Amino acid sequence: AQSVTQPDIHITVSEGASLELRCNYSYGATPYLFWYVQSPGQGLQLLLKYFSGDTLVQGIKGFEAEFKRSQSSFNLRKPSVHWSDAAEYFCAVGATAGGGADGLTFGKGTHLIIQP
Amino acid sequence: ETGVTQTPRHLVMGMTNKKSLKCEQHLGHNAMYWYKQSAKKPLELMFVYSLEERVENNSVPSRFSPECPNSSHLFLHLHTLQPEDSALYLCASSKAGGTWTEAFFGQGTRLTVV
Numbered sequence: 001a002q003s004v005t006q007p008d009i010h011i012t013v014s015e016g017a018s019l020e021l022r023c024n025y026s027y028g029a030t031p032y033l034f035w036y037v038q039s040p041g042q043g044l045q046l047l048l049k050y051f052s053g054d055t056l057v058q059g060i061k062g063f064e065a066e067f068k069r070s071q072s073s074f075n076l077r078k079p080s081v082h083w084s085d086a087a088e089y090f091c092a093v094g095a096t097a098g099g100g101a102d103g104l105t106f107g108k109g110t111h112l113i114i115q116p
Numbered sequence: 117e118t119g120v121t122q123t124p125r126h127l128v129m130g131m132t133n134k135k136s137l138k139c140e141q142h143l144g145h146n147a148m149y150w151y152k153q154s155a156k157k158p159l160e161l162m163f164v165y166s167l168e169e170r171v172e173n174n175s176v177p178s179r180f181s182p183e184c185p186n187s188s189h190l191f192l193h194l195h196t197l198q199p200e201d202s203a204l205y206l207c208a209s210s211k212a213g214g215t216w217t218e219a220f221f222g223q224g225t226r227l228t229v230v
Contacts, residue, residue, distance in 0.1 A: 042223055043122075043206055044206065044208075045221070090159070097218045098149075098208075098211065099149070102164075103174075
């Protein structure tokens with residue numbers, strides 16, 4: 001069975017500082033990997049995705065993520081955070097781009113707090 | 117504007133009520149999903165419809181009943197719910213077929229069962 005682990009429940013970062021959110025996955029085949037962001041009271045917005053090819057993927061809002069097969073990781077990074085980045089971040093894995101018949105499997109999320 | 121619209125945004129219902137959640141997508145997708153998001157738990161897949169056929173129900177209690185009349189609309193009919201069913205219910209859509217696309221989510225319906 002596939003699973004996603006986000007080891008950090010909360011992370012606090014100063015505005016302007018760099019950010020790395022961790023994600024480890026367990027999946028038997030080549031995974032489709034995603035990072036979604038959720039602001040309070042809102043749905044999920046796709047930040048970036050990895051399907052194949054270059055292991056460093058660029059997303060919206062200045063985010064990037066690196067797929068490391070040997071470590072089963074897909075960590076999200078941003079060089080300089082803004083106060084508007086405060087939100088809940090979810091890593092997800094699926095058998096296909098949309099998740100297919102099994103849908104996507106999500107981690108529990110990391111709550112990002114930005115200090116002024 | 118996400119392309120996936122859910123109504124209502126908020127719903128309070130008693131345990132004996134019957135209500136329905138609605139989801140509509142304008143993205144030309146042909147797969148639709150219901151997810152449940154409870155506090156302190158990962159998002160849980162409830163139902164998947166691909167090409168208007170249900171392909172997964174993930175052992176969801178029968179008090180939740182999905183309906184997908186066409187590829188653009190998805191409903192979740194609710195009856196005799198329990199307080200633990202209070203959660204954010206998220207609808208998503210994607211394109212199914214030879215090349216699946218990523219899932220786009222609606223803003224969710226916040227359900228409170230009293």
